[in-house]
Amino acid sequence: MIDTAAIRMENITKSFGSVIANDRINLTVNNGEIHALLGENGAGKSTLMNMLSGIYRPDSGSVFVNGEAVEFSSPRDSIKKGIGMIHQHFKLTEVMTAADNIVLGQRGGFFTKEANLVKQIAEISDRYGLDINPRKKVYEMSVGEKQTLEIIKVLYRGARILIMDEPTAVLTPQEIDKLFRIMRNMKEQGCAVVIITHKLNEVMEISDRITILRKGRSVDTVLTEDAEIPTLIEMMVGRKVDLKLRREPTERGEELLRLDGVTVIDSDKKAALDDVGFSLHASEILGVAGVAGSGQKELCETIAGLQAAEKGRIFFGGANILGKSPREIIKLGIRMGFIPEDRLGMGLVASMDIVHNIILKEYQNQKGIVLRRRPGAEKARRIVERFDIQTPNLSTPVSKLSGGNIQKVLLGREIDSDPKVLITAYPVRGLDIGASYRIYDLLNEQKRRGVGIIFIGEDLDVLLELCDRILVLTDGKISGIVDAARATKEEIGFLMTGGRI
Amino acid sequence: MVSFLAAAVIAATPLLFATLGELITEKSGSLNLGVEGMMLMGAVIGFSAAYGTGNPGIALLGAFVAGGAGALLFAIVTVSLQGNQVVTGLTLTIFGTGFASFVGDKMIGLSVPASVLEFFSARKIPILGDIPFIGPVLFRHDVFVYLGYAMVIALSIYLYRTRAGLNMRAVGENTAAADASGIAITRHKYAHIIVGGGLCGLGGAYLGLVTVPIWQADVVTGRGWIAVALVIFASWNPTKAFLGAFLFGALSILGLRLQSMGIHISQYLVDLFPYAATIIIVIISTHKNRKEDLPPGNLSEPYFRESR
Numbered sequence: 001m002i003d004t005a006a007i008r009m010e011n012i013t014k015s016f017g018s019v020i021a022n023d024r025i026n027l028t029v030n031n032g033e034i035h036a037l038l039g040e041n042g043a044g045k046s047t048l049m050n051m052l053s054g055i056y057r058p059d060s061g062s063v064f065v066n067g068e069a070v071e072f073s074s075p076r077d078s079i080k081k082g083i084g085m086i087h088q089h090f091k092l093t094e095v096m097t098a099a100d101n102i103v104l105g106q107r108g109g110f111f112t113k114e115a116n117l118v119k120q121i122a123e124i125s126d127r128y129g130l131d132i133n134p135r136k137k138v139y140e141m142s143v144g145e146k147q148t149l150e151i152i153k154v155l156y157r158g159a160r161i162l163i164m165d166e167p168t169a170v171l172t173p174q175e176i177d178k179l180f181r182i183m184r185n186m187k188e189q190g191c192a193v194v195i196i197t198h199k200l201n202e203v204m205e206i207s208d209r210i211t212i213l214r215k216g217r218s219v220d221t222v223l224t225e226d227a228e229i230p231t232l233i234e235m236m237v238g239r240k241v242d243l244k245l246r247r248e249p250t251e252r253g254e255e256l257l258r259l260d261g262v263t264v265i266d267s268d269k270k271a272a273l274d275d276v277g278f279s280l281h282a283s284e285i286l287g288v289a290g291v292a293g294s295g296q297k298e299l300c301e302t303i304a305g306l307q308a309a310e311k312g313r314i315f316f317g318g319a320n321i322l323g324k325s326p327r328e329i330i331k332l333g334i335r336m337g338f339i340p341e342d343r344l345g346m347g348l349v350a351s352m353d354i355v356h357n358i359i360l361k362e363y364q365n366q367k368g369i370v371l372r373r374r375p376g377a378e379k380a381r382r383i384v385e386r387f388d389i390q391t392p393n394l395s396t397p398v399s400k401l402s403g404g405n406i407q408k409v410l411l412g413r414e415i416d417s418d419p420k421v422l423i424t425a426y427p428v429r430g431l432d433i434g435a436s437y438r439i440y441d442l443l444n445e446q447k448r449r450g451v452g453i454i455f456i457g458e459d460l461d462v463l464l465e466l467c468d469r470i471l472v473l474t475d476g477k478i479s480g481i482v483d484a485a486r487a488t489k490e491e492i493g494f495l496m497t498g499g500r501i
Numbered sequence: 502m503v504s505f506l507a508a509a510v511i512a513a514t515p516l517l518f519a520t521l522g523e524l525i526t527e528k529s530g531s532l533n534l535g536v537e538g539m540m541l542m543g544a545v546i547g548f549s550a551a552y553g554t555g556n557p558g559i560a561l562l563g564a565f566v567a568g569g570a571g572a573l574l575f576a577i578v579t580v581s582l583q584g585n586q587v588v589t590g591l592t593l594t595i596f597g598t599g600f601a602s603f604v605g606d607k608m609i610g611l612s613v614p615a616s617v618l619e620f621f622s623a624r625k626i627p628i629l630g631d632i633p634f635i636g637p638v639l640f641r642h643d644v645f646v647y648l649g650y651a652m653v654i655a656l657s658i659y660l661y662r663t664r665a666g667l668n669m670r671a672v673g674e675n676t677a678a679a680d681a682s683g684i685a686i687t688r689h690k691y692a693h694i695i696v697g698g699g700l701c702g703l704g705g706a707y708l709g710l711v712t713v714p715i716w717q718a719d720v721v722t723g724r725g726w727i728a729v730a731l732v733i734f735a736s737w738n739p740t741k742a743f744l745g746a747f748l749f750g751a752l753s754i755l756g757l758r759l760q761s762m763g764i765h766i767s768q769y770l771v772d773l774f775p776y777a778a779t780i781i782i783v784i785i786s787t788h789k790n791r792k793e794d795l796p797p798g799n800l801s802e803p804y805f806r807e808s809r
Contacts, residue, residue, distance in 0.1 A: 016807075053681070055680075055681065055806060055807070056806075056807055074680075074683070074685075075680055075681050075682070075683050076683030076684075076685075079682075079683045085681070087681065090678075091675065091677055091678035091681040091682070092675070092678055093670075093671050093674040093675045093678055093679075093798070094674070094675070094792065094798065095674060095792050095793055095795070095798070096667075096670070096671070096674070100667055100671075101678075103664070103667065104667060104668060104671050104678070104679065104682040104684065105668055105671070105679065105682030105683040105684040106664070106682075107664075108664060109664070110663055110664065110665075111662055111663055111664070112662060112663060112664050112667055137792070139792050153682075
């Protein structure tokens with residue numbers, strides 16, 4: 001029998017300590033096909049692909065590339081077999097040029113001959129319809145450009161099998177369209193393309209076949225044309241999930257918070273927020289969309305009092321709160337839950353347990369210098385129950401919990417304090433579908449209670465369905481505030497890239 | 502003035518070697534604070550080899566190997582065993598100091614043999630040495646000073662013009678990216694840590710053989726630490742490292758010059774110059790804005806491929 005599959009993985013098992021990330025997984029990817037790998041966070045998608053790219057080594061199981069049994073002990077081996085992986089967090093060296101990043105680790109003459117290289121890059125770019133400036137430094141590039149660079153990098157290495165780990169997570173809708181064109185182009189050239197994602201509509205649009213993983217096991221492989229979204233979700237989650245996001249129909253209340261001409265200058269002397277002005281009402285979810293790094297973080301921090309503003313005013317309850325300390329602002333009832341990319345960077349102290357993390361924002365309400373643990377412990381118990389946080393006990397360090405549970409601790413602490421204004425940034429980052437919808441429900445519940453919510457999000461579909469209004473940030477400026485019930489994804493994408501309506 | 506600048510070049514040379522050694526170590530992603538220790542190891546082995554054999558080549562080779570051996574210890578602990586680089590580096594400094602007193606104990610007061618001194622005598626470079634001002638300042642020195650110039654040029658080419666240099670910089674800037682590109686991380690780190698240590702050893706040897714040609718226990722006297730600061734001052738660039746070493750060389754001999762000119766400043770104050778300047782420079786250097794001037798992205802971070 002002639003094996004025509006580009007990749008065949010059989011009974012792959014990989015564990016990290018006591019956690020089994022991959023349990024006897026099977027996967028076959030053909031040449032000239034776009035194959036989607038679908039699964040929730042922690043289903044083992046990235047682990048499986050990291051074994052194809054030589055980053056991890058499987059504990060057991062076998063891998064065949066174009067019919068030949070292979071064993072990769074390093075990324076170099078994998079590259080040699082024509083496998084190229086585009087990682088979710090780009091593996092690029094920021095201070096180097098595009099050309100330097102492309103040629104990195106390649107064999108060849110003693111000297112780097114830039115002129116030759118630029119020509120070769122131009123050839124590849126033409127063939128696949130890519131666009132890049134080889135002499136541009138990576139830190140000057142947009143996210144879309146960085147991704148293009150990653151693609152050219154693997155093509156330059158002669159890759160015929162491309163693995164893309166959540167390639168659309170950080171792109172605008174326009175950039176996603178462009179990426180899909182590139183992927184189809186590669187497919188026509190006979191390449192095998194694997195795309196890892198949990199966005200179902202993208203899977204339906206781009207892929208030929210879908211393999212679904214759940215909790216480290218392969219559930220099934222289906223043809224995309226025969227697949228339907230509800231059944232895919234069921235296979236991903238393992239049970240029927242009602243995935244109807246509701247926009248809670250509430251009467252918009254009085255104005256709670258108003259920003260007026262807020263300008264923040266960052267350490268590079270650039271305006272991170274430029275003349276930002278908007279108002280937030282009670283019983284409203286105001287979504288904030290924008291390409292990563294457009295000023296979302298600064299916006300949160302300025303309102304919370306963590307970031308000094310150059311000029312402008314922020315009114316809350318009739319008084320200007322700009323310049324007040326974070327503690328004073330917390331006392332007014334403005335709460336912020338920021339989920340950074342690494343989740344533990346801000347808001348929680350990873351090595352402390354839940355109780356202490358909750359006392360962190362409470363201790364100043366206690367009298368005396370000795371910290372009493374009991375009130376915090378009671379509150380912690382309440383939060384754990386209310387938000388269904390999975391933890392062995394209350395004194396387990398937060399760092400030992402899973403990502404979703406860490407986020408629930410963070411958000412639960414803020415919500416439990418009955419805030420008037422709640423700022424959440426990326427609250428569902430890295431969460432699985434079930435947990436995400438639990439968080440959306442929590443936000444809707446707060447909205448019913450009359451809380452004004454600023455929701456900084458990444459997924460435009462979610463923003464459109466959940467929010468009342470959506471504010472779009474571009475390079476620190478507001479490029480538009482749209483009514484979420486009437487706006488389209490394309491409109492927002494247009495605003496994100498700097499267009500104005 | 503000319504003689505002052507010429508003397509500054511000589512005073513700068515051991516600093517330059519140590520700075521370049523630390524520079525390539527840091528460029529490949531490791532912060533080795535054991536420079537002082539490796540210089541001392543180089544100095545004592547260099548001196549004893551010179552004393553024992555009278556052969557300058559063997560002395561320099563011995564110094565390079567001694568510095569490299571110290572660096573090898575550092576590499577084993579930090580790269581293979583994932584130990585903390587700061588602690589390991591500090592330990593290496595203490596180890597090197599002890600090693601030098603132990604090995605050098607019997608040699609205190611002994612002089613460098615004439616054959617070695619002869620090798621390190623000043624030689625004028627034809628043509629270049631005759632250029633007014635520049636000639637006497639830069640091109641009428643011993644071979645070791647010229648070797649220093651050559652090192653600056655060779656390192657600049659290596660870092661910015663060759664494939665190997667590009668790969669090595671990538672290891673320091675973004676180890677995971679370099680690994681995903683198929684670069685052998687461990688091999689690169691070991692090679693540059695060891696060669697870097699060897700250069701530190703050579704710098705130490707120059708102190709023991711030329712700067713002070715009679716063996717004494719504390720020949721290095723904090724120059725290793727200045728070299729660490731100079732790497733920051735130089736923004737990890739070999740050419741700027743040369744300028745920095747020259748500046749510090751000048752500062753370190755300024756006191757003697759002022760005295761000989763009849764200007765009397767407290768010796769203690771004068772001795773303070775290089776160290777005070779180091780602090781000022783480190784403060785100023787932290788305000789750099791260009792991305793290219795920042796430290797290598799993954800400096801002093803241990804790397805384990807499967808960590809998550």
